[in-house]
Amino acid sequence: METAALDALDRLILLATQRGLPLVARPYHAVAEQIGVSAEEVMARMQRMLDTGIIRRIGAVPNHYALGYTANGMTVWDVADDRVFALGSAVGQLEAVSHCYLRPRKLPEWPYNLFAMVHGHDRAEVEQKAQQIADLLGPACSARAILYSTRILKKTGLRFA
Amino acid sequence: MDALDRAIVNRLQDGFPLCERPYAAVAEEIGCSEDELLARLDDLLDARILTRFGPMYHAERLGGGLCLVAMKIPPPDFERVAALVNALPEVAHNYEREHAFNMWFVLATETPQGLTEALARIEHDTGYPAYAMPKLREFFVELKLRA
Numbered sequence: 284m285e286t287a288a289l290d291a292l293d294r295l296i297l298l299a300t301q302r303g304l305p306l307v308a309r310p311y312h313a314v315a316e317q318i319g320v321s322a323e324e325v326m327a328r329m330q331r332m333l334d335t336g337i338i339r340r341i342g343a344v345p346n347h348y349a350l351g352y353t354a355n356g357m358t359v360w361d362v363a364d365d366r367v368f369a370l371g372s373a374v375g376q377l378e379a380v381s382h383c384y385l386r387p388r389k390l391p392e393w394p395y396n397l398f399a400m401v402h403g404h405d406r407a408e409v410e411q412k413a414q415q416i417a418d419l420l421g422p423a424c425s426a427r428a429i430l431y432s433t434r435i436l437k438k439t440g441l442r443f444a
Numbered sequence: 445m446d447a448l449d450r451a452i453v454n455r456l457q458d459g460f461p462l463c464e465r466p467y468a469a470v471a472e473e474i475g476c477s478e479d480e481l482l483a484r485l486d487d488l489l490d491a492r493i494l495t496r497f498g499p500m501y502h503a504e505r506l507g508g509g510l511c512l513v514a515m516k517i518p519p520p521d522f523e524r525v526a527a528l529v530n531a532l533p534e535v536a537h538n539y540e541r542e543h544a545f546n547m548w549f550v551l552a553t554e555t556p557q558g559l560t561e562a563l564a565r566i567e568h569d570t571g572y573p574a575y576a577m578p579k580l581r582e583f584f585v586e587l588k589l590r591a
Binding site for chain 1 (some may be wrong): 449453456457458460462463464465466467468478483485486488489491492494495496497498499500501502504505512514516526527529530535536537538539540542543544545547548549561575577578579580581582583
């Protein structure tokens with residue numbers, strides 16, 4: 284994957300914002316004041332980091348449970364290697380799927396290579412959504428499982444020192 | 445949560461503007477005042493309905509390492525291992541799941557080599573193998589949680 288070196292100012296912006304954007308009327312001015320540059324510079328740097336993908340997005344991370352999505356299923360699928368790129372793209376575009384990744388199998392214990400996160404208000408809803416994935420994958424998929432999360436043990440987001 | 449809270453949660457999942465008064469701009473879109481939006485956002489964060497608000501940095505593009513890791517921990521030993529794993533600052537989040545592979549966490553490190561070191565440390569500290577499952581490809585990822 285392409286990587287982009289951060290210069291000293293980008294890094295200061297990252298350190299000042301990784302725990303969150305200030306909840307004040309002029310948040311970029313607050314960050315600018317903290318690190319000793321102009322607000323225009325902070326906004327221009329953040330726009331550049333968005334354009335280059337260093338910042339994925341600026342926004343809120345909702346707690347699934349608090350929004351009523353109490354059933355969180357990591358659906359996992361063993362999909363034929365020669366079909367998984369095309370099928371993974373199709374699965375990722377399903378409305379029901381929030382994240383979709385290709386990952387390595389860990390044979391013999393873990394035969395699954397396609398991961399799709401599905402959130403529902405209950406397990407029946409997750410299973411119904413998983414069935415849409417199963418229908419899409421068809422005979423290219425030879426094994427499947429749904430791993431429900433039962434507890435958040437830690438959730439801090441990414442931190443850089 | 446009332447209708448305004450839901451509108452805030454839905455609107456703020458992506459595309460927060462880069463301008464002088466971004467909260468005022470979003471408040472106008474959803475039909476409330478800037479002060480009200482700031483107060484509601486503060487409450488939503490306090491209540492942990494939102495776990496964070498701000499820029500999401502892309503660890504791999506920063507040259508760091510990011511990896512999903514799974515472990516199979518015998519239930520009587522689960523809490524001890526969870527405490528050891530959670531104590532590492534490189535562990536960004538950690539979920540218990542119903543499966544023989546019952547612990548799933550994400551490691552985020554400043555360098556790719558940091559991943560190897562963190563994995564070795566976890567295996568050493570806990571005494572169990574850690575199965576690294578890095579993403580080989582990401583398919584169209586987007587947040588679509590409607591409040």
